[in-house]
Amino acid sequence: MSNPITRLWTAFNPPHVEKRKDVIRFGVLGAAGIAPLTLIIPAKSHPEVFVQCIAARDRKRAEAFAKTHGIPEVKDSYQEILDDPTITAILIPLPNSHHHEWALRSLAAGKHVLLEKPCVSNHKEALSLFQHPILTPSPSNPTPPVLLEAFHNTFHPSLSLFLSYISREDIAHVDTASMIPWWLTSKADIHFRYELAGGSMMAMGVYSFSALRYVFGASPEECTRCETKSYTDGMHDKCDWQFEAEFTFPGDRKAVARSTLRGPTAWKPKVPDEGLGEGMTKVRSREVTLWGLVHAVVWHRVDVVDVFEVRGKDGRVVKTWTEKKSEKKYEVRDGEQWMSYRFQLEEFVNRIKGRETRWWVEGEDSVEHMRMVDMAYVKSGLGVRPSSGFHLE
Known part of the structure; x- marks a missing residue:
């Protein structure tokens, strides 16, 4: 289908x-x-x-x-x-x-x-x-x-498919982003009422936070940075409509979660290029991206990009190639x-x-x-x- x-x-x-x-x-x-x-x-x-x-x-x-x-x-x-x-x-x-x-x-x-x-x-x-x-x-x-x-x-098979391409012990960095278009929210929404426990972290951020825990298979040790935007009218200023938070997970591994309730109509999050740490050598590096984390039935895709290097005895790279593949996992039962x-x-x-x-x-x-x-x-x-x-x- x-x-x-x-x-x-x-x-x-x-x-x-x-x-x-x-x-x-x-x-x-x-x-x-x-x-x-x-x-x-x-x-x-x-x-x-x-x-x-x-x-x-x-x-x-x-x-x-x-x-x-x-x-x-x-x-x-x-x-x-x-x-x-x-x-x-x-x-x-x-x-x-x-x-x-x-x-x-x-x-x-x-x-x-x-x-x-x-x-x-x-x-x-x-x-x-x-x-x-x-x-x-x-x-x-x-x-x-x-x-x-x-x-x-969490229950859609797209998440399980995504996790199947991940080796947790090899993860260095995870980035997750989500948004709701600006025209779907207003200042009067319960998202922006502090007494009702509102805020973008409560609305969409929890999806990102849970995803980070499932990817690492662990809980963060610290939130090292959290930047927010909120209305500054004295009534809604405690409820963020946008945030970006950075966490440290066991093994000094980093993760960033970001979301906004006032996003654009057309949106594609930027995939960060973390690069290699000093002194690191790789035979293969893998980047796995799950598009459509929240509403996979509308559309989703898992992209896997593997970069391979062959190094000579002197350490010089003699060959480099990239392999890419994409998968989706929709499930039909009884039509x-x-x-x-x-x-x-x-x-x-x-x-x-x-x-x-x-x-x-x-x-x-x-x-x-x-x-x-x-x-x-x-x-x-x-x-x-x-x-x-x-x-x-």
């Missing part, structure tokens, strides 16, 4: 399948714009998932959302969803500042939780959530609920082009059902991702995003 129009049509218009008797019934907290991508669209082709109900602060908005997306029930409150014994799992696409509270409330109600990224507002909240006793098996709680931070891009969200939902259900998962975002990963965010915000001078102050009794 190489035709991009056909690929996107089947991804965003999957077939409706018959649901099984043991279907997982979802409740959605908030009529958020990301909910259709995260759950409602991929649920159509999953025989074990049904979106049963939704609630929002504005009931009329919830009713309109439910009508548009074919959700049969509208509840009066988030808590009413949690109190419904027929609801098995919860999607939380609320503003970042509400993630910690409603994830804990949902888990306490015995519900599995698919939690939009970033999982919480800061590292302290991440520790509180993912290390909470409610997630640990015990005699009174032998099968704890499943909690997954929805880093959907449907699976997007990253569909892969994610498949694995979430597999974990709930006790089946094997081939890829997963572990709680430890979510905690470490937020530690990176805090490191960068501290280095930038903007400060970490505020905690909600919620504690589960």
Whole structure:
């Protein structure tokens, strides 16, 4: 299915399948714009998932959302969803500042939780959530609920393809960049509200930070530099709309992450030329680039460039050549082009059902991702995003 129009049509218009008797019934907290991508669209082709109900602060908005997306029930409150014994799992696409509270409330109600990224507002909240006793098996709680931070891009096979070309012990430098066009954001967005844990690092930066950890297979030791741009109107000045952060990973290896929420319409990030360190000699150097990290179903490509050198006895280069190749990894199942969200939902259900998962975002990963965010915000001078102050009794 190489035709991009056909690929996107089947991804965003999957077939409706018959649901099984043991279907997982979802409740959605908030009529958020990301909910259709995260759950409602991929649920159509999953025989074990049904979106049963939704609630929002504005009931009329919830009713309109439910009508548009074919959700049969509208509840009066988030808590009413949690109190419904027929609801098995919860999607939380609320503003970042509400993630910690409603994830804990949902888990306490015995519900599995698919939690939009970033999982919480800061590292302290991440520790509180993912290390909470409610997630640990015990005699009174032998099968704890499943909690997954929805880093959907992690589940697309393009990332696994990219990582297959990397030898972690040979990595010297990693660069990652992302953006949202300027015309898709405005100063009024929740991205620029500090009390809602906004900022470009929270919006797009977490994708870059998680990618760096997966590439190195480790967490950074230090954020050595973080430069930001933000509105300077006294109201939004703590929320960056652009950042560039540099990290040091074990072995004195470097990485740079950059993103903007006010990018150009047409964009291609510059691939840095790091060159060789003093005294280094290479037989082969490899540069691997993954284009389309976040929305691989729209378009992605993995480029591999190998540079070979043959040196004589005196050390002079007698021959140099370059080999290049590119690969893509789209996956079609039953006539449907699976997007990253569909892969994610498949694995979430597999974990709930006790089946094997081939890829997963572990709680430890979510905690470490937020530690990176805090490191960068501290280095930038903007400060970490505020905690909600919620504690589960």
